[in-house]
Amino acid sequence: MSTRVDTPIPVRPRRSLAQRMSPPAPGPRESPLARAGALIVMGVFTLYFLVPIWWLLVAATKNRAQFTGTNPLWFADFNLFENIAALLNYRDGVYLKWLLNSALYAGGGALIATVIAGMCGYALAKYRFPGRELLFNVVLGGVLVPATALALPLFLIFSQVSLTNTFWAVFLPSLVSPFGVYLARIYAAASVPDELIEAARLDGAGEVRTFFTVSMKLMFPALITVFLFQFVAIWNNFFLPLIMLRDEALFPVTLGLYAWNSQVNQIPEIRAYVLIGALLSIIPLIIIFLLLQRFWRNGLGAGSVK
Amino acid sequence: MSAPAILTPDAPIRPASRAPRPRATVQHRGAILAFVLPFGLLFALFYLVPIGYAIYQSLLVIEREGTFGQAREVFGGLTQYVLVFQNGPFWNSIARVLTFGAVQVPVMLGLALLFALLLDSPLLRGKRFFRLAFFVPYAVPGVIAAIMWGFLYSPKLSPFSNITENINFLSADLVLWAIANVVTWVYVGYNMLIIYSSLLAIPTELYEAATLDGAGQWRIAWSIKIPLIMPAIVLTAIFSIIGTLQLLAEPQVFRSFSSAVTSTFTPNLTVYSTSSIPNFNLAAAFSVVLALATFILSFAFLKFTQRKEAK
Numbered sequence: 001m002s003t004r005v006d007t008p009i010p011v012r013p014r015r016s017l018a019q020r021m022s023p024p025a026p027g028p029r030e031s032p033l034a035r036a037g038a039l040i041v042m043g044v045f046t047l048y049f050l051v052p053i054w055w056l057l058v059a060a061t062k063n064r065a066q067f068t069g070t071n072p073l074w075f076a077d078f079n080l081f082e083n084i085a086a087l088l089n090y091r092d093g094v095y096l097k098w099l100l101n102s103a104l105y106a107g108g109g110a111l112i113a114t115v116i117a118g119m120c121g122y123a124l125a126k127y128r129f130p131g132r133e134l135l136f137n138v139v140l141g142g143v144l145v146p147a148t149a150l151a152l153p154l155f156l157i158f159s160q161v162s163l164t165n166t167f168w169a170v171f172l173p174s175l176v177s178p179f180g181v182y183l184a185r186i187y188a189a190a191s192v193p194d195e196l197i198e199a200a201r202l203d204g205a206g207e208v209r210t211f212f213t214v215s216m217k218l219m220f221p222a223l224i225t226v227f228l229f230q231f232v233a234i235w236n237n238f239f240l241p242l243i244m245l246r247d248e249a250l251f252p253v254t255l256g257l258y259a260w261n262s263q264v265n266q267i268p269e270i271r272a273y274v275l276i277g278a279l280l281s282i283i284p285l286i287i288i289f290l291l292l293q294r295f296w297r298n299g300l301g302a303g304s305v306k
Numbered sequence: 307m308s309a310p311a312i313l314t315p316d317a318p319i320r321p322a323s324r325a326p327r328p329r330a331t332v333q334h335r336g337a338i339l340a341f342v343l344p345f346g347l348l349f350a351l352f353y354l355v356p357i358g359y360a361i362y363q364s365l366l367v368i369e370r371e372g373t374f375g376q377a378r379e380v381f382g383g384l385t386q387y388v389l390v391f392q393n394g395p396f397w398n399s400i401a402r403v404l405t406f407g408a409v410q411v412p413v414m415l416g417l418a419l420l421f422a423l424l425l426d427s428p429l430l431r432g433k434r435f436f437r438l439a440f441f442v443p444y445a446v447p448g449v450i451a452a453i454m455w456g457f458l459y460s461p462k463l464s465p466f467s468n469i470t471e472n473i474n475f476l477s478a479d480l481v482l483w484a485i486a487n488v489v490t491w492v493y494v495g496y497n498m499l500i501i502y503s504s505l506l507a508i509p510t511e512l513y514e515a516a517t518l519d520g521a522g523q524w525r526i527a528w529s530i531k532i533p534l535i536m537p538a539i540v541l542t543a544i545f546s547i548i549g550t551l552q553l554l555a556e557p558q559v560f561r562s563f564s565s566a567v568t569s570t571f572t573p574n575l576t577v578y579s580t581s582s583i584p585n586f587n588l589a590a591a592f593s594v595v596l597a598l599a600t601f602i603l604s605f606a607f608l609k610f611t612q613r614k615e616a617k
Binding site: 056176208243 | 332333334335336337338340341342344345346348349351352353354355356357359360363417420421424427428429430431436439440441442443444445446447448449450453454455456457458462463464465491494495523544548549551552554555558559561562574577578581586589590593596597600601604605
């Protein structure tokens with residue numbers, strides 16, 4: 001599969017986003033019927049995508065009696081803040097602990113993973129050394145090995161060195177992003193000119209310093225994309241923490257909510273906490289996506305133009 | 307100056323005694339090591355070693371002296387793999403996810419392609435809103451999405467109880483497709499964006515001429531755009547195939563909503579439940595077979611589509 005990937009991405013003139021967002025007014029050629037059809041399709045699916053989240057939002061504002069007694073898709077008494085306070089106090093605030101754990105696993109893990117994947121991809125794109133193609137092909141194979149397939153063997157190894165049920169059991173494996181290396185390589189090949197590295201050399205800058213001061217800036221859109229993908233992958237990761245962790249205090253928020261949800265039948269009042277917790281847990285990701293959307297929109301394309 | 311005089315054309319550049327075969331000197335060796343080593347080391351530790359260790363574990367069997375004797379691991383050759391191939395529930399679970407994928411992946415990617423083409427066409431207004439609205443579910447982790455939809459499916463709690471009281475989405479017949487809907491809901495927007503951003507990379511001139519010739523939007527999409535974005539579609543298909551075979555979080559969550567989801571519902575659930583028995587050697591063999599199947603299937607798909615394109 002290396003044959004197709006080796007060629008750097010062709011840097012085509014991209015139509016700017018602003019240009020695409022406000023196209024010239026549709027001419028008479030576009031029939032009103034086709035435009036209405038398009039709008040109806042998109043409208044129906046907007047409901048499909050947003051109604052579940054809307055329901056969750058509404059459900060999180062209700063107290064227990066109103067959850068079943070009132071219109072599920074519209075507000076009754078607004079108890080959102082009381083509910084959040086109750087959630088954060090439940091079992092000594094273990095939910096907040098889970099949220100912090102997730103932030104630490106995903107934030108810290110994705111940051112380190114991005115830097116080391118960026119360095120490796122950059123070296124693969126910009127230096128010649130023996131074993132370079134072999135390394136790249138092995139890494140590409142790694143893209144096709146799903147993280148879940150590694151969870152059990154990782155558990156067996158970590159239990160040999162008594163590291164299961166620790167922070168590191170979930171954190172360390174999250175630092176590896178083969179897809180990040182792949183993306184960093186094609187992006188570095190296309191966006192970091194050799195002349196610039198040469199110029200930095202003539203100025204007496206070391207290779208490593210050049211990477212951190214010059215090249216990294218040019219690779220920034222790709223690095224942001226790698227960071228986001230890795231952040232989401234770690235935040236959503238379920239199998240690894242499920243198999244590694246026993247201690248509730250180490251859980252990420254996904255595992256914690258899963259554990260609560262499987263107790264709903266025994267402890268009915270926990271259902272409200274599951275719903276409010278679910279709502280709160282998706283807000284950080286939505287915020288990150290909104291803040292960084294300028295970057296990932298462009299970076300996503302780079303990965304797909306093989 | 308004088309320096310070139312030292313290297314006369316006759317003078318051997320490298321003494322033959324020191325290097326048995328000619329080797330190009332690697333420039334910036336230290337820097338390259340500094341760049342490659344951190345990733346290389348972690349990749350070896352958390353990718354290659356686990357794969358090797360899983361294969362090693364899968365070749366062992368537990369042996370006991372008598373019924374209550376001390377258990378010890380001895381080399382058992384392919385014993386575990388024979389057990390894997392005789393294990394009916396495991397192959398049922400493989401067949402189940404393949405059925406799932408054969409329906410869910412085309413539906414999901416078909417929708418993603420349709421939305422991407424609509425976003426890219428002059429037919430639609432309010433693109434920024436739709437793009438964001440369709441992408442929001444991707445911010446919902448699989449576990450959370452499954453919990454949410456579990457409530458939406460439930461006959462009593464669902465806001466659509468007039469539907470769910472009549473159709474039991476959590477029954478043995480339908481629960482697989484109920485899970486397929488959760489996966490589709492999460493990933494359509496993500497795939498849509500990958501396809502859409504490769505549509506953005508097509509130069510407009512390519513279809514301006516077609517528009518002047520009177521080609522409609524559907525004709526342009528079918529004959530110009532789709533062939534050009536095929537690599538992006540192939541990429542999304544491969545990631546979807548991998549994701550399907552690895553299905554775990556959603557069915558695991560659905561176990562608390564529906565008794566129809568058994569502990570061997572998907573291959574990864576089988577791995578998990580086998581390892582909690584605990585029978586690590588058999589679980590390792592399951593893992594190896596599953597990883598191999600995933601790798602072969604996605605690789606075969608890649609080769610297949612490449613050959614088709616070459617024609």
